[in-house]
Amino acid sequence: MTKTWNNRAWFLVLPVLLLVAFNAIIPLMTVVNYSVQETFGNNLFFFEGTKWYEDVLTSDRFHASLFRQFLFTGIILLIEVPLGVAIALTMPRSGPWVSVCLVLMALPLLIPWNVVGAMWNIMALPDIGLLGYGLNALGIPYNFTRQPISAWFTVVLMDVWHWTSLVVLLAYAGLRSIPEAYYQAARIDGASRWSVFRYIQLPKMNRVLTIAILLRFMDSFMIYTEPFVLTGGGPGNATTFLSIDLVKAALGEFNLGIAAAMSIIYFLMTLLVSWIFYTLMTRGEDQ
Amino acid sequence: MARIDLNNIRHAYLPNPASDDDYALKRVHHTFDDGGAYALLGPSGCGKTTLLNIISGLLRPTEGQILFDGKNVTDLSTEDRNIAQVFQFPVVYDTMTVYQNLAFPLRNRGVAADEIDRRVRETLEMIDLAERADQKAKGLTADDKQKIALGRGLVRSDVSAILFDEPLTVIDPHMKWVLRSQLKELHRRFAFTMVYVTHDQTEALTFADQVVVMNEGEIVQIGTPEELFERPNHTFVGYFIGSPGMNVLPVRIDGQGAHIGSHAISLDGQLPGNSDARMELGVRPEYVRIGEKGIPAQILRVEDTGRRKIVHATVEGQPIAAIVAEGTALPSEPRISFDPAGINLYADSWRVDPVSARQEGAT
Secondary structure, rough: OOOOOOHHHHHHHHHHHHHHHHHHHHHHHHHHHHHHHHHHHOOOEEOOHHHHHHHHHHHHHHHHHHHHHHHHHHHHHHHHHHHHOOOOOOOOOOHHHHHHHHHHHHHHOOOHHHHHHHHHHHHOOOOHHHHHHHHOHHHHHHOOOHHHHHHHHHHHHHHHHHHHHHHHHHHHHHOOOOOHHHHHHHHHHOOOOOHHHHHHHHHHHHHHHHHHHHHHHHHHOOOOOOHHHOOOOOOOOOOOHHHHHHHHHHHHHOOHHHHHHHHHHHHHHHHHHHHHHHHHHHHHHHH | OOOEEEEEEEEEEOOOOOOOOOOEEEEEEEOOOOOOOEEEEEEOOOOOOHHHHHHHHHOOOOOOEEEEOEEEEEOOOOOHHEEEEEEEOOOOOOOEEEEHHHHHHHHHHOOOOOHHHHHHHHHHHOOOHHHHHHOOOHHHHHHHHHHHHHHHHHHOOOOOOOOEEHHHHHHOOOHHHHHHHHHHHHHHHHHHOEEEEEEEEHHHHHHHOEEEEEEEEEEEEOOOOOHHHHHEEHHHHHHHHHOOOOOOEEEEEEOOOEEEEEEOOOOOOOOOOOOOOOOEEEOOOHHEEEEEEOEEEEEEEEEEEEEEEEEEEOOOEEEEEEEEOOOOOOOOOEEEEEEEEHEEEOOOOOEEOOOHHHHHHOO
């Protein structure tokens, strides 16, 4: 096959390039600009080099919120992925209940982030909320605005409630794509239920699960709205994740340089992890 | 290996079948002999896969019994029937190596480790994959995967039968031929009972000793490839097998013979007495002669297939196909005649045997 080269075709890409420039590249460059300068207002800027980066990378505050961020993302991945797969496995493969299950599963995904936060806030209130009041009535001391453990429990529970459905739907789609012949062959080979899961279902879900983990990683790594509405990052700094910390630095304290440097570091971390996932996924394709 | 008896099997996918039309399998009563190679041949939706799944135990028939070596297995599960099946799309366990794939059915049945190793190595030799034993099954080509699927059946030395559900559908044409001859070779050496479902007549005719032709949930004819070709029991078999299929021409029968329009055809043997049945003449294109004698015909077009020419013509308004040797000149005023050896007579689509027809006529 011969390829035709026509450089005028680049003009067709130009509108998209402009669009991307305005909504992504230019704002990003502004942040890069802030991250290497000091300002005292009046539009006066002084070049500071890598000072802000050094400050951020050596600050205990950043380390603490980074640790909390990884802990949170780790916990929710460990809960949501196995739970999502388990739920997908128990869903019916055909019949009228399929659509009922799918709608039920999709419901949490349709609710806006801040509403989820508000719902769980009310639900977890120790004096009137179903969850808060119930737990206390059972003799378990629970107050998410005072105890870090309770706050963490609530934030994790809220995220599991909100996002496990996504893993379920993806895993279910993966399961549905397995041809019936695989199950029949497994029966003929005398495979146990566990073997069917281990050697047929899990390998066939491999790709959708990689996507599920990638999406859940990115989303939870950038989580802001729900914990902001629920706990506001408290009690103390107990649930101050990276993005909440970033907003505190940028808008609460007006440390533009620090906040900008933090943003860039944050961005690079997400990019790095996404790249690792991308390589894993495309490597799987080659095999 | 086992003999398989199908006793009056009927199967419906509907919960309460009322009429014959509700049955996907109308009535099948047949025996597959121990060590035989059988092909189930028919168009899509004729019930051949249903029949195969009933034999393998993936489906339970609505009515009837299945016996393996005289033992009733109708209510036994697929595992307990001890059969092997190769599916249309190659089923391999992706994360396992070729060796582990073959060992899987044995491990599930708790066979001792050294016995597993011996049998897997033996099977790998049989299916020609010994050098790839430690390769991941995922990276192999479709035909190698299909061999693994076959190997998982062969490795269990005690299987009752090996069933094939259109196993060559996704295989490249040049590999189909190789796989088919390997299969035939394996059958010759080890004499498994094999049942092979296909809608490809070439596959069925080259693979099987006995071909079971099915149409609309019924077995229309069981026979050797020669029988199906020379003496199709039903006009369906006539045009389903052969390329192009058999010519079927409506005829009028009276005391003197068969007539197409105003032209008489001489027939061997006695003709059946005049009946109300719809009579047809079946002649394969191989037995149609084009020359100076016979019924005038109009030639519509000629297809040249390389070795021979297929002539499409009409006689008395009926389409007819003839096969002539390459290099034969067609006369300017072509006439068509039939080789008497290749003439079959059909009453209501079923073949009438001239001899038995005479006996019927005598009573």
